[in-house]
Amino acid sequence: MTWLVTGGAGYIGAHVVRAFLAEGIEPVVLDDLSSGHREFVPDGVTFVEGQVQDTQLLRETMRDLDVEGVMHIAGYKYAGVSVTKPLHTYSQNVQGTASVLEAMNDAGVHKIVFSSSAAVYGTPDVNLVTEGCELHPESPYGESKLIGEWLIADQAKALSMTDGATPLQHVALRYFNVVGSGTEEVYDSSPHNLFPLVIEALLSGKTPRINGTDYPTPDGTCVRDYVHVADLATSHVAAAKAMAEGRELQPVYNLGSGDGLSVRQIMDAMQRGTGHSFEPVIGERRAGDPARIVADGSAAARDIDWRMRHDIDQMVTSAWQARTAH
Structure with missing residues (x-):
């Protein structure tokens, strides 16, 4: 086949x-x-x-x-x-x-x-x-x-x-x-995705940014899948x-994950996974950013072996290792 x-x-x-x-x-x-x-x-x-x-x-x-x-x-x-x-x-x-x-x-x-x-x-x-x-x-x-x-x-x-x-x-x-990587041979090189944006900022000595901390979510930052x-x-x-x-x-x-993660949770995991301590720069909300978008993956779990096999720390660690390998 x-x-x-x-x-x-x-x-x-x-x-x-x-x-x-x-x-x-x-x-x-x-x-x-x-x-x-x-x-x-x-x-x-x-x-x-x-x-x-x-x-x-x-x-x-x-x-x-x-x-x-x-x-x-x-x-x-x-x-x-x-x-x-x-x-x-x-x-x-x-x-x-x-x-x-x-x-x-x-x-x-x-x-x-x-x-x-x-x-x-x-x-x-x-x-x-x-x-x-x-x-x-x-x-x-x-x-x-x-x-x-x-x-x-x-x-x-x-x-x-x-x-x-x-x-x-x-x-x-x-x-x-x-996000993440399943092998150090491949990494996310997008100039627009959150993980590579944070990683490239850390590699160049800059401080990652959070856009808005006043959303109606547990920690005030946007929640995404x-x-x-x-x-x-x-x-x-x-x-x-x-x-x-x-x-x-x-x-x-x-x-989808079924529960999602906040931008603040991502930033905290980035500090743990990369070994870089930082306090994110807080900016204004971006126009059009909804507070929460999370998907139900139960149908895919039933039919096409969908499971969240990696937690947030594994996502960050694998992304960092793959990027720094290059």
């Missing part, structure tokens, strides 16, 4: 590649290296350099390498920046997904696991986000991920109405803040295996 991992040279994709290898499943990586790193791809894994919008390259790769399914992780993932780069975001995330689906159809590939996002929910007014919550994306990034889900569902529906067509097995995984990247990768591969076994899955799953 061979699976194509789009974006497999990126932070999340590279962990999924390693999770496939651990299960004895052969991965093939396609990545344009715009934010990924060639050195993140393990030795011996087939690597194809190219853009996810290149339908012909996708088609040839799937046919030539006898691909059974696609783990579609490639995409432009910076929600805040997407507001100023909507055309780029839609090209990467919407056209890219359409190209993947077209190539799959031409190559006779009928399984896809889609890396979606909790950004499709926007700012939910509930204590715990479930898959049934209303969808109100608030950025081009969130909108593009929701459209990606629609595209996949529409293609599956179209095939179901086509005589003689093989059904499209599909699932979208929605997740929030992905933080999940370990290796746990996330495990459930991606579990979804692929479930498809191969013919098990029925929901169309979408939240990969």
